[in-house]
Amino acid sequence: MPLSAETHIRVTSLSAFLIPALTLWLPSGYAYGTALLLLAALLAAPSWARQTLSPPATRWLVMAFGLMALVWLYGSDWSKGASVFNKPARYIMALPCLLYALRFPPRWSHLLAGITFGAAAGGLRALYDLQVLGLERPWTDAHQSANAIQLGNLSGWMGLMCWLFLLMYWERWDWPRRLLVLGSAGLGLLGSLLSQTRGGWLALVLCALPLLWLLARHCSWQRAGAGVLLILAMALPLGWNFGATLEQRFDWAVAEVLDYQRHGTADNSVGHRLDHGQLAFAMGLDKPLTGWGDAGYVAEKARRVDAGQAKPAVLGFGHAHNDLLDQFAKRGLIGVFGLLVLYGVPLILFLPRRQQHASTAAYAHQDALCVRLTGVSVPLVFMGFGLTQTFFAHYNGVVFYVMMVTLLFATLHGLDRQTARAT
Secondary structure (H helix, E strand, O other), rough: OOOHHHHHHHHHHHHHHHHHHOOOOOOHHHHHHHHHHHHHHHHHHHHHHHOOOOOOOOHHHHHHHHHHHHHHOOOOOHHHHHHHHHHHHHHHHHHHHHHHHOOOOOOOHHHHHHHHHHHHHHHHHHHHHHHHOOOOOOOOOOOOOOOHHHHHHHHHHHHHHHHHHHHHHHOOOOOHHHHHHHOOOOHHHHHHHHHOOOOHHHHHHHHHHHHHHHHHHOHHHHHHHHHHHHHHHHHHHHHHHHHHHHOOOOHHHHHHHHHHHOOOOOHHHHHHEEEEEEEHHHHHHOOOOOOOOOHHHHHHHHHHHHOOOOOOOHHOOOOOOOOOHHHHHHHHHHHHHHHHHHHHHHHHOOOOOOOOOOOOOOOHHHHHHHHHHHHHHHHHHHHHHHHOOOHHHHHHHHHHHHHHHHHHHHHHHHHHHHHHOOO
């Protein structure tokens, strides 16, 4: 017997909660909600496969995911066999999830709760890893920093979203709800702080500034001003307790930049990023359209190190520590175009329009505006993360991005349908 529409909505809503809620708490935590959503989408294919794409803008999102899958296939090292399909498959996997979620949109309350829980989980997990397990950085051991960077960045984004939720729903929520979300915001930002991801801190600032401008434009300057005061109120206790760590990390960054400029030292965090960036840009300029490909990138990088054009420290990494430069070196302007489309399409689709949200007094408009601002933040913050880390070279980065864009877009579509029915 076919399941009811309400049952399908419960499934998409549960997935919308699980993906952000478990990402920072469990190993590969993003996979549980994703697997549930994908399985449900495949089983329910007859209910959405013949549907016309609605809203029409969906085709742009389908194109962005499909294009990025082709970009990852292009230039792959085919000597690795079927493993070259791992990353493209994650973009393709998002397509049935998107069409299913559009047919049965998740409830915004579940996605909001998942992000709030995820932010709290980020700070608590970071504290547990440091204070109980004695790790130098959360989510990993002392010899592997990728998870600390990736998950610390996501913890900061979820904390920032809780800050946004407080600004949007302050009048609507009672004090217990306000304090709960405020605590989650602080814990999410704490998880980012304890992960010691300096590039992630910069990305959060670069994301918060446009959000404040959009709040001023679509709500009021008073609300944007309240956002500044709120972020300062959250930052002060963090700075008071962890100011020494922040100062030390920034001092190290400055020292490493100066050391690279004066002596070419590249065997530290900042130095090898700067050397990688210069090398990747130079390699991209030599093959600007097609790039070197994954295998060619490794071989050419080794040749240039032997020729003294880069430091040996860059050989320990298979990427350039910058999403845009990594694509430019490996896939040329083809890869750069695919990445810009992946960022740009969701950014344009979620960007609020004044005529759509002339008033945020009505709950439906307020929810839709909050979903749009959350959606805008995803490509913005991932662009910032990509400045110092190849975020899309890691599975958690790819899956979290495509799933959050998918769920937010479907949630927005569901809210728009409710508003249309009500009017």
